[in-house]
Amino acid sequence: MSTLENLVDIPSTPQFQELLSKDLKRISLIYFWTSWAEPCVQMNQVVEGLAKAYPTLLALRAKAEEQADISDSFDINSVPTCLVIQGHALLARIEGGDAAQLKEAIIKHLESNTSSTTSHPPSPPSSETDEQLEARMHSIMNQSAVVLFMKGEPNAPRCGFSRSAVALLREKDVTFTHFDILSDENVRQGLKRLNDWPTFPQFIVQGEFVGGLDVVKEMKDSGEFEAVFST
Numbered sequence: 001m002s003t004l005e006n007l008v009d010i011p012s013t014p015q016f017q018e019l020l021s022k023d024l025k026r027i028s029l030i031y032f033w034t035s036w037a038e039p040c041v042q043m044n045q046v047v048e049g050l051a052k053a054y055p056t057l058l059a060l061r062a063k064a065e066e067q068a069d070i071s072d073s074f075d076i077n078s079v080p081t082c083l084v085i086q087g088h089a090l091l092a093r094i095e096g097g098d099a100a101q102l103k104e105a106i107i108k109h110l111e112s113n114t115s116s117t118t119s120h121p122p123s124p125p126s127s128e129t130d131e132q133l134e135a136r137m138h139s140i141m142n143q144s145a146v147v148l149f150m151k152g153e154p155n156a157p158r159c160g161f162s163r164s165a166v167a168l169l170r171e172k173d174v175t176f177t178h179f180d181i182l183s184d185e186n187v188r189q190g191l192k193r194l195n196d197w198p199t200f201p202q203f204i205v206q207g208e209f210v211g212g213l214d215v216v217k218e219m220k221d222s223g224e225f226e227a228v229f230s231t
């Protein structure tokens with residue numbers, strides 16, 4: 001366990017999302033690792049060293065297998081993998097134990113962030129304006145009383161968490177439509193900003209964002225589900 005305030009071991013998705021949402025302009029390092037992968041031994045030391053050297057950096061350590069929902073949301077296929085992000089924008093992705101590349105990316109983006117306090121996360125190249133994208137996302141969110149933004153189709157989910165989301169809605173006999181975020185990168189990234197929520201699936205009721213899978217599971221356990229999803 002680290003004694004550094006800016007180096008945090010992530011125990012759950014809600015805490016992860018809360019930490020990232022506190023300051024969307026802050027540069028964050030998300031480090032995915034496992035205890036059995038030998039390259040992670042060195043990268044653990046590198047990440048700790050970067051957190052100590054740069055107090056403004058938020059370094060988050062996530063065990064890839066234990067935090068499978070977070071790993072899945074960032075398409076983590078191998079460890080160690082390091083992501084440098086600002087808000088909901090991915091600035092750099094370093095797979096493998098390339099310590100030099102990671103240090104270079106951290107220094108570059110910390111310096112850039114310091115020199116420009118008005119910088120904004122880059123938008124994906126598109127002929128669609130931000131206003132048009134937001135209008136289109138709201139239109140999708142209002143296409144039915146309950147909309148599930150997921151990976152894949154209800155009968156062919158492309159991640160375990162989307163599969164669980166579909167199963168939960170079907171278990172409760174909720175009629176819903178869906179949108180496959182893998183089919184539209186603009187919507188995938190735009191929805192993260194619009195709803196201030198970096199992971200999928202996302203549940204929408206009556207055009208309003210309700211939460212992710214963990215939040216809706218908690219609603220089910222607490223008895224709130226029926227009140228929220230009764231449309």
